[in-house]
Structure formats: structure tokens, C-alpha cells
Amino acid sequence: MTNIDTKKELSEEFSGIKYILTSGMRSKLLLAMYDKSKNLDELRNDLKKPSATILHGLKELENINLIRKVQKSYELTSNGFLLTANMIKLIENWFAINKNKIFWNSHDLDGIPDDMLKEIHLLKGARYITSTTSDLSNAFNSYIKLISKSKKLNIILPIYSENHFKHLIKLLKDDKLKKLELIISKEVFKTIEENELFKKELLDNEKVKIRCIERKVKVFLTYGPDFMSLTLFFKDGHYDDSQILIGKDKNAIRWAECLEREYKKR
Incomplete structure (x- = not known):
């Protein structure tokens, strides 16, 4: 079982997790770039959202070092990849339980x-x-x-x-x-x-x-x-x-x- 110290750490880190999961745009951007880097046009086509909304979400993710811009494309950092992989696992766990x-x-x-x-x-x-x-x-x-x-x-x-x-x-x-x-x-x-x-x-x-x-x-x-x-x-x-x-x-x-x-x- 989770010990007391670990529970405290989880509580402290929850704000960071909440920042990602409570934003549909931030979550969707991470998922969209999980398999490969994408440029703005590709992201706009995937998410069916205007450029301004997507750029705002990209800037937020850049600020916390989860994505980076390489030339004209955006890609996950190593931290971003790890977080997204575990976010996918969380979603799949939720689906399996709910089903x-x-x-x-x-x-x-x-x-x-x-x-x-x-x-x-x-x-x-x-x-x-x-x-x-x-x-x-x-x-x-x-x-x-x-x-x-x-x-x-x-x-x-x-x-x-x-x-x-x-x-x-x-x-x-x-x-x-x-x-x-x-x-x-x-x-x-x-x-x-x-x-x-x-x-x-x-x-x-x-x-x-x-x-x-x-x-x-x-x-x-x-x-x-x-x-x-x-x-x-x-x-x-x-x-x-x-x-x-x-x-x-x-x-x-x-x-x-x-x-x-x-x-x-x-």
C-alpha cells in the first residue's frame, strides 16, 4: 500500500497533474504529439481548433518544459513523453475499469x-x-x-x-x-x-x-x-x-x- 510519505508527495504533485488534466487543449496537444512531432497546420487539422487557441496551449506546455519547438514543428521533451505515456495509461485504466x-x-x-x-x-x-x-x-x-x-x-x-x-x-x-x-x-x-x-x-x-x-x-x-x-x-x-x-x-x-x-x- 502507499505509505504516508508517498501520499504527501502525491498530494504536492497533484497541482501539476491537475494543470494538465483539467485542460482539454493541453491534454490533447500532448496526445497529438505522442507518436511524432507536428507543425501548427497538422495540429490544427488534428484538433479542429483555431491557431490562436493551439498556440496558447503550446506556449503553456513550453513554459513547463513538456514540449519544445524545433524549426517549424513541435515535439515532446523527454519529460513530456514520460508524462504523456503515463497519461495514456491512466486513460486506459479508467476505460478498463469503467467498461x-x-x-x-x-x-x-x-x-x-x-x-x-x-x-x-x-x-x-x-x-x-x-x-x-x-x-x-x-x-x-x-x-x-x-x-x-x-x-x-x-x-x-x-x-x-x-x-x-x-x-x-x-x-x-x-x-x-x-x-x-x-x-x-x-x-x-x-x-x-x-x-x-x-x-x-x-x-x-x-x-x-x-x-x-x-x-x-x-x-x-x-x-x-x-x-x-x-x-x-x-x-x-x-x-x-x-x-x-x-x-x-x-x-x-x-x-x-x-x-x-x-x-x-x-
Whole structure:
């Protein structure tokens, strides 16, 4: 978590951030020059604003060393490039959160490390699926369809679920699933050991690799070569199987891989 000293520094720097973000013109100018330098005509064409307005914004950005004029073109300084790159990340994070705000707002995020929450923009292409009163198994069935098409699965499993284990065992037996890596708590591991079928088909299976961690797991993450899925717990501590976040692009899968690495460190 952010410490007290860091919070003070953030508060002090907020005025500078506010200066950029509260001005549509200053923000748009930085974004317009992010990929390459541009002259006044190009900026006027991009932003659809009069020259006087654009020149005023350019002067303001020059004064705080975020852009510079080189001959007839304007370009970002190194500081300007760094700030704009992080501004883009902030915008993408906001978009990713807002797109699936019901999913994020309904759940406990304690199982996701702070560093991974800061990379939530990687899930901007993901969408959440929810079960309904007419189809209570919609989220679960969507999950089963996903894992049934994957030859390799990596799973962080926070609960002991016979339903999930039976589906995984069937995929392993049918040789549809060639490799399975599980991260579970010691509590879940002990319960698997007590079930002879699960012990044989999971713990003694050469296709399966299991890692145990001491602390309670609070995320249900699954990913394969072509997808990732995430389910979470309600804020009251109960597991929610009615909503699932699914991403199928490389950024979403990369986010899942990074989250798994965080858990492997434990």
C-alpha cells in the first residue's frame, strides 16, 4: 500500500497533474504529439481548433518544459513523453475499469496485488459475463466452454469445487488437456488428498503440476494460450460464481501471466 510519505508527495504533485488534466487543449496537444512531432497546420487539422487557441496551449506546455519547438514543428521533451505515456495509461485504466465497473465494484480486490491493479488497462478488451435468473449457470457454462478448447491451462484456484475438478479430470482423461498447472492453498490441497479419485487423477497425474501457498487465495484465475478468465469474491467473503471476466487478447493473457507470477512468488 502507499505509505504516508508517498501520499504527501502525491498530494504536492497533484497541482501539476491537475494543470494538465483539467485542460482539454493541453491534454490533447500532448496526445497529438505522442507518436511524432507536428507543425501548427497538422495540429490544427488534428484538433479542429483555431491557431490562436493551439498556440496558447503550446506556449503553456513550453513554459513547463513538456514540449519544445524545433524549426517549424513541435515535439515532446523527454519529460513530456514520460508524462504523456503515463497519461495514456491512466486513460486506459479508467476505460478498463469503467467498461466493467459492475464487475469491479461488486467484488473484493484484496487478492489482486497493487502492482497488478495499476496494470488493469491490459484488461481493457475484456468483458464480463453474468448469470441471470433465467440462466443461473451462464457464467460457469461460459467458463467450461473456454477451458474445453485449451490444451494447456494455468489456474489459481481459491476454492474446493468438485464440479470444477470433475471437468478438469475429464479433459485430462480425454487427452484434450495436455498440461495443467494449479496454484491452490494448503487447505484445498488437503481436501483433494482426502478424495481418492481427485488424489489419483490430479495429485498423481504427470500432466498436472500443483503449487501450494500458505495464505488464503482470493482470486480464481484461469488462462490458456487463447484466453484468460477471472472470478472473485464478494466483499463479505463469499465466492461469486455468477460473474466472470473474460479476455481473449494478448494483453489480457499477459496480465493473467503476471498475476500468476505474483502468486508463485508466495
